Structure formats: structure tokens, C-alpha cells
Amino acid sequence: MDGKRIQTYWSSEVDALVKTYQQFETLIPAPKGEGAEHKGEDGRFVExxxxxxxxxxxxNGLEVLTGFILRPAVKTGEAGKxxxxxxxxxxxxxxxxxxxxxxxxxxxxxxxxxxVPPEGVVGIISVKKHLNDGDVKKxxxxxxxxxxxxxxxxxxxRADKVRGPFLALVSVRSKIEKSRTDTLDWIFAQVDLAYAGKSDISFDKLxxxxxxxxxWSVFKRRxxxxxxxxxYIGFKHQDGESHLGLQFLLTGLLSVFYDKTRRNLRRPGYTAFPSRRPHDKRLGAIPCTRLR
Structure with missing residues (x-):
């Protein structure tokens, strides 16, 4: 398998995204420290x-919105109660x-x-300008x-459930405390802590x-x-690997959109991860009781 053209293309897109944000900081600089002067606008710009x-x-059928999911307690389908x-x-x-x-x-x-109603939700993404210590678990x-x-x-x-939305937390930069022994291990520990005490956890809800x-990227293996x-496995992006984060996002969203529980369409060849590129760390596993 090849795919180097796609990898180069996605890397260029991510580099352009980061550069666009840096230009915003240049035009509207904060008097002290990093970021733009107006923190609220700074965060909204990143979103x-x-x-x-x-x-x-x-x-084209997918819209990228912001807002709320409303689940009304009403009948679904023809007679779903x-x-x-x-x-x-x-x-x-x-x-x-x-x-x-x-x-x-x-x-x-x-x-x-x-x-929006929950039936049409394909992905839910939390966006942070800078990912800080208190963000992951929350x-x-x-x-x-x-x-x-x-x-x-x-x-x-039927009694079977539709594949759940792809869930992600993404930031432009990491502000996780640099003195941590290992950022990826610490991230996973916070993820594990977020689900501690919850019962009947499905794979799709993690x-x-x-x-x-x-x-860097932390990804859940299917x-x-x-x-x-x-x-969960971790990747520390090397030179030329800025495409990884965007590809993980697109792959996750498209895998839900084209899942057989949602539609009868063949998923296109659209993303390309490096062949035989091993993950940098196996971070650990979180117990779950079922797929959906």
C-alpha cells in the first residue's frame, strides 16, 4: 500500500490550520503570554x-454544527416505544x-x-485552543x-442499535504539564479516571x-x-506526521457515517496511514460490557 500523496496532503492541511491560528495571534496579540488578546474570541476562532x-x-450530507442534542421521550420509527x-x-x-x-x-x-435529534449525530468533538491538565477528564x-x-x-x-457517534477531544496545542513522566501515559490515566465508577459501559461511548x-495522538483501537x-494506543508525531491527528478524526467520522447499521454505501479510500508505522505506546485498556 502506498498513500504517501494523501499523507503529504493531510499534513499540509494541518500545517495550514495551525499557521492560520498563529496568524490570528499575530494580528490580535495578547499583552502578556501566548494567545490572542480576547480569550473568548480566541477560543471561538479555534472552534x-x-x-x-x-x-x-x-x-455533503454531513454538516459540522455547534449546539445541543435533544432526546425527546417520544415514539420513534413506526411504533418504537x-x-x-x-x-x-x-x-x-x-x-x-x-x-x-x-x-x-x-x-x-x-x-x-x-x-438536533440524536439519530442523526455522527460525531461529537470537544475543541480546545490549548489542552490543559483539567480538560481531559472533564x-x-x-x-x-x-x-x-x-x-x-x-x-x-430491530432490537440492535445503530453505531454510536465518533467522540473526540482535539486541541491546536498541548499545555499538559511538561514535568509529567510521560504525557501520553498521563492522558490515558485521566481517560481511565473519567469512566471510573460508571457501569454498563459500551465501547461506542468511550x-x-x-x-x-x-x-501527539491517543487513539482507541476498534x-x-x-x-x-x-x-488505547499513543503516537508522538515525528517530522512529516502532522497528518495523523486530522486523519484519525476523518477516519473515525467516516467509519461511523458509512457503517452498515447506518447506510448501504461503500466507504471510499480517503485516508492513508503509513504502512508498518507502529504506535509509540500501548497505553492500556478500559473495560466495557458490549459494543453498543
């Missing part, structure tokens, strides 16, 4: 930037919701902000709760990717069979 880049490369006895519930505000608007309606829309817990709202049945009303786009745990 908009990531949304724009994802929107360029995803199928799986939510009987539940109450209407909604997520916290989510930075990025990748939504299949070609097949599912939206409750309310205002610009790129929307309130954001993983929020992603878990949002993914729980998205547990839905397949469209033909975060799929955490990364600083031009530095199991082949006998779902008992989710294994």
Missing part, C-alpha cells in the same frame, strides 16, 4: 477553524456536532448553531453523557481520539470480536 476544515472534507417511561433530556452545549442533515431533520437552527465525561443520549435503534425497528494536532475492553 470555527476546526469546523471549517472538517466541513471541507466530509460528504423504547423511550417509554423516560423524560425529555438534552446535552450540555457541544463544540462540534457532525450531523447527517441529508437524512434527519433539525429542531432549531440559527447560523451554525442548532438543536471533557471525556461530557462526551460520555452526550453519547448516552445517542443510543438509538436501527431504522428497521472517547475515540484525543490529540494536539501537531504534537476490536475485531469479543468486546471486553477498549485498547
Amino acid at each position: 470555527d477553524l476546526v469546523r471549517e476544515y472538517l466541513g471541507r472534507f466530509l460528504p 423504547e423511550r417509554e417511561g423516560e423524560l425529555d433530556c438534552h446535552s450540555t452545549q457541544l463544540d462540534i456536532i457532525v450531523f447527517d442533515s441529508s437524512n434527519y431533520p433539525v429542531f432549531q437552527r440559527f447560523g451554525s448553531s442548532a438543536i 471533557e471525556c465525561e461530557a462526551l460520555f453523557n452526550a453519547a448516552t443520549l445517542c443510543e438509538t435503534l436501527s431504522s428497521n425497528d 472517547v475515540g481520539f484525543i490529540g494536539a494536532l501537531d504534537e 476490536p475485531e470480536k469479543n468486546i471486553k475492553h477498549a485498547e
Whole structure:
């Protein structure tokens, strides 16, 4: 397998994304320290930037939105009563919701902000300008709760569930304390802590990717069979490997969009990881009781 053209292409796109943010800092500098002068606008600019880049490369039927997921306790399908006895519930505000608007309606829309039903959610991404020590556990817990709202049945009303949305936490840069023995090990420990005490955890509700786009990536391996745990591996980006983070994001989103529980379409050859490039660390595994 080759794919070097694709790897070079994605690396250039990530480099351009990071450079665009650096230009924003140059034009609107903070009086002291890194970043732009207006912290709120700084964070929103990064969210908009990531949304724009994802929107360029995803199928036309997928929109990259921000907002809320609303799961009303109503009948689904023709006679689905799986939510009987539940109450209407909604997520916290989510930075990025990748939504299949070609097949599912939206409750309310205002610009790129929307309130959407869970059936059409393909991905949920938390975005941070700088990933700090306190972010990992907090954001993983929020992603878990949002993914729980998205547990839905397949469209033909069978008992099996649709594959859950791809979950990710992404930043432009890492501000994890440099004195840590190993950043990747510390990240995984925080992920593990986020799910401690939770029962009946499905594989789909565990975060799929955490990364600083031009530095490192933590990725959840998809199991082949006998779902008992989710294994996490880590990559420290080398020269020419800035494509890894964006490719993990695109691969995760497209794998959900083209999953057989959602549609009968062949997934295109769109991403290309280096052949025989081993991961830098096997970080550990988190127990789960089922796939979905």
C-alpha cells in the first residue's frame, strides 16, 4: 500500500490550520503570554477553524454544527416505544456536532448553531485552543453523557442499535504539564479516571481520539470480536506526521457515517496511514460490557 500523496496532503492541511491560528495571534496579540488578546474570541476562532476544515472534507450530507442534542421521550420509527417511561433530556452545549442533515431533520437552527435529534449525530468533538491538565477528564465525561443520549435503534425497528457517534477531544496545542513522566501515559490515566465508577459501559461511548494536532495522538483501537475492553494506543508525531491527528478524526467520522447499521454505501479510500508505522505506546485498556 502506498498513500504517501494523501499523507503529504493531510499534513499540509494541518500545517495550514495551525499557521492560520498563529496568524490570528499575530494580528490580535495578547499583552502578556501566548494567545490572542480576547480569550473568548480566541477560543471561538479555534472552534470555527476546526469546523471549517472538517466541513471541507466530509460528504455533503454531513454538516459540522455547534449546539445541543435533544432526546425527546417520544415514539420513534413506526411504533418504537423504547423511550417509554423516560423524560425529555438534552446535552450540555457541544463544540462540534457532525450531523447527517441529508437524512434527519433539525429542531432549531440559527447560523451554525442548532438543536438536533440524536439519530442523526455522527460525531461529537470537544475543541480546545490549548489542552490543559483539567480538560481531559472533564471533557471525556461530557462526551460520555452526550453519547448516552445517542443510543438509538436501527431504522428497521430491530432490537440492535445503530453505531454510536465518533467522540473526540482535539486541541491546536498541548499545555499538559511538561514535568509529567510521560504525557501520553498521563492522558490515558485521566481517560481511565473519567469512566471510573460508571457501569454498563459500551465501547461506542468511550472517547475515540484525543490529540494536539501537531504534537501527539491517543487513539482507541476498534476490536475485531469479543468486546471486553477498549485498547488505547499513543503516537508522538515525528517530522512529516502532522497528518495523523486530522486523519484519525476523518477516519473515525467516516467509519461511523458509512457503517452498515447506518447506510448501504461503500466507504471510499480517503485516508492513508503509513504502512508498518507502529504506535509509540500501548497505553492500556478500559473495560466495557458490549459494543453498543
